[in-house]
Amino acid sequence: MALVLVGFMGAGKSSALADVLDTDTLLEHQLETSIASYFQAFGEQKFRRREESVVLRALRSGAPVVALGGGGLGSPAVREALEGHTVVWLQVSPETAWKRAAGGDRPLAADRDAFLALHAQREPVYAAAADAYLPEGDRGLVERALPALRALEGAPARTKLVWARSAGGEYPVYVGRGIAGSVLPGAGDGRAFLVTDEHVGPLYASRIRGAQHTITISAGEEHKTLAAAEGVWRELAREGMGHGDHVVALGGGVVGDLAGFCAATYQRGVAVVQVPTTVVAQVDSAYGGKTGVDLPEAKNYVGAYHQPSAVVTDVDTLATLPPAELAAGYAEVLKTALIAGGTLWERVAGGAEVDERVVLDCARTKIAVVAADERDGGRRQLLNLGHTVGHAIETATGYRRYRHGEAVALGLLAALRLSDAAELREQVRELLSSAGLPTRLEGADAAAVVAATRMDKKRRGAEVPFVLVRSPGDVRHGERVAPDALEAAVTELVDS
Ligand SMILES: NC(=O)c1ccc[n+]([C@@H]2O[C@H](COP(=O)([O-])OP(=O)(O)OC[C@H]3O[C@@H](n4cnc5c(N)ncnc54)[C@H](O)[C@@H]3O)[C@@H](O)[C@H]2O)c1
Numbered sequence: 265m266a267l268v269l270v271g272f273m274g275a276g277k278s279s280a281l282a283d284v285l286d287t288d289t290l291l292e293h294q295l296e297t298s299i300a301s302y303f304q305a306f307g308e309q310k311f312r313r314r315e316e317s318v319v320l321r322a323l324r325s326g327a328p329v330v331a332l333g334g335g336g337l338g339s340p341a342v343r344e345a346l347e348g349h350t351v352v353w354l355q356v357s358p359e360t361a362w363k364r365a366a367g368g369d370r371p372l373a374a375d376r377d378a379f380l381a382l383h384a385q386r387e388p389v390y391a392a393a394a395d396a397y398l399p400e401g402d403r404g405l406v407e408r409a410l411p412a413l414r415a416l417e418g419a420p421a422r423t424k425l426v427w428a429r430s431a432g433g434e435y436p437v438y439v440g441r442g443i444a445g446s447v448l449p450g451a452g453d454g455r456a457f458l459v460t461d462e463h464v465g466p467l468y469a470s471r472i473r474g475a476q477h478t479i480t481i482s483a484g485e486e487h488k489t490l491a492a493a494e495g496v497w498r499e500l501a502r503e504g505m506g507h508g509d510h511v512v513a514l515g516g517g518v519v520g521d522l523a524g525f526c527a528a529t530y531q532r533g534v535a536v537v538q539v540p541t542t543v544v545a546q547v548d549s550a551y552g553g554k555t556g557v558d559l560p561e562a563k564n565y566v567g568a569y570h571q572p573s574a575v576v577t578d579v580d581t582l583a584t585l586p587p588a589e590l591a592a593g594y595a596e597v598l599k600t601a602l603i604a605g606g607t608l609w610e611r612v613a614g615g616a617e618v619d620e621r622v623v624l625d626c627a628r629t630k631i632a633v634v635a636a637d638e639r640d641g642g643r644r645q646l647l648n649l650g651h652t653v654g655h656a657i658e659t660a661t662g663y664r665r666y667r668h669g670e671a672v673a674l675g676l677l678a679a680l681r682l683s684d685a686a687e688l689r690e691q692v693r694e695l696l697s698s699a700g701l702p703t704r705l706e707g708a709d710a711a712a713v714v715a716a717t718r719m720d721k722k723r724r725g726a727e728v729p730f731v732l733v734r735s736p737g738d739v740r741h742g743e744r745v746a747p748d749a750l751e752a753a754v755t756e757l758v759d760s
Pocket residue numbers: 461462463464467483484485488515516517518519521541542543544545548549550551552553554555564581582583584585586589592667668669
């Protein structure tokens with residue numbers, strides 16, 4: 265079984281690791297001329313045939329690492345031969361790729377527009393074939409990810425790896441089925457101190473290997489409090505947890521946020537492994553390192569950024585999730601799909617169920633957004649789509665009336681009204697409604713919700729910036745919204 269590096273021109277495949285068997289180099293040997301001259305003399309079709317036979321031979325050669333030319337995946341025979349190998353997609357932005365490839369002798373890097381179009385065309389091909397998704401990074405990145413990449417060989421079939429990278433650090437994210445108990449690099453150094461809640465613990469705590477001690481908190485948003493955090497800190501101290509050990513946060517977003525916050529602050533910071541078990545947590549909250557607790561005055565008001573040392577997303581755990589929680593998670597799926605646009609939006613809007621592919625693509629979307637802006641200075645605010653009004657609804661209803669996802673569902677409808685996207689709002693309303701989510705606000709009046717939006721953490725001066733949607737995939741943050749427009753959008757939720 266080989267690690268097969270795939271990706272666009274300029275992704276750095278041939279220099280990613282010391283022992284790479286580079287199929288372009290092999291091909292040039294065989295052609296007895298450069299790829300550029302062969303291409304020019306015989307055309308692309310003939311070139312692809314020669315390339316295919318070289319790549320197929322390389323994949324059978326027993327080499328531990330094979331780098332494929334950028335177009336290598338175009339061949340169905342090659343795609344079939346990849347079965348059984350670990351396909352690693354080295355991602356590269358179109359701008360970086362062009363900077364690296366332009367001016368050389370690569371035949372397909374002569375014209376900028378054609379190059380960018382080819383990049384856009386090939387991305388879904390790499391995405392579909394990949395077992396591991398590595399972001400653009402420094403030269404040592406693949407080497408650092410190597411233990412996690414190698415671990416995919418022994419992991420349950422079809423386990424995927426996303427390498428998350430942002431200013432605060434980098435870590436492996438494993439997404440698959442039946443992986444909660446697997447031994448995976450990054451997810452098990454030292455003794456494990458499990459933090460879970462009363463519903464999840466009895467179901468899954470026994471699957472976590474080597475747990476030294478289990479701390480069980482009460483379930484539900486109303487327990488995401490400083491008092492609960494103090495209980496966890498003190499129990500960790502009594503049980504003798506130290507640096508070198510790690511916390512495992514096993515549960516939904518409440519456990520993840522609270523246990524992550526305890527790990528960020530206990531002895532000024534210990535490692536945490538996130539093992540998310542709800543849709544909300546698997547598509548969103550487990551990644552990106554935001555941790556914290558609520559105050560009675562406002563949500564998520566006390567917290568810290570603390571990146572996990574690994575995330576193990578076992579989609580099988582969703583089987584025991586109550587239907588109302590599954591539905592609540594669907595609101596975050598819709599939000600993420602609106603931000604991502606493209607194939608994820610098409611699949612979700614087409615009614616796809618939340619399976620491992622949807623979970624993986626949502627996770628990849630969130631991780632990519634956080635990579636560009638860990639600390640919420642800009643792009644990360646996109647993830648707040650639907651959350652300004654959503655959080656305000658949670659606060660105005662005392663965190664009891666609505667689940668987080670249900671409040672986000674209502675918040676999405678308000679955001680789409682403010683975006684002046686009537687048709688898309690109706691489409692989203694139908695999707696939310698058929699998932700069993702509320703599309704009408706009860707239990708709080710519009711004025712209370714509007715007042716609670718003023719407590720939003722993104723507020724700057726008197727203004728609360730909004731995230732608005734032009735179309736799926738075209739989402740803007742920092743948008744101004746007139747007070748009467750906000751009032752009308754929230755009133756519409758009450759009156760609908
Ligand atoms: N940190 C972030 O970036 C981020 C992002 C989004 C949401 N959040 C936070 O996430 C929280 C909401 O998370 P949530 O929706 O997962 O709620 P939750 O953690 O309260 O879980 C919902 C319910 O499902 C139960 N449960 C969890 N997994 C289960 C399973 N596999 N089988 C059976 N029952 C299970 C829980 O015990 C709980 O009763 C909010 O506090 C929100 O602020 C954080």
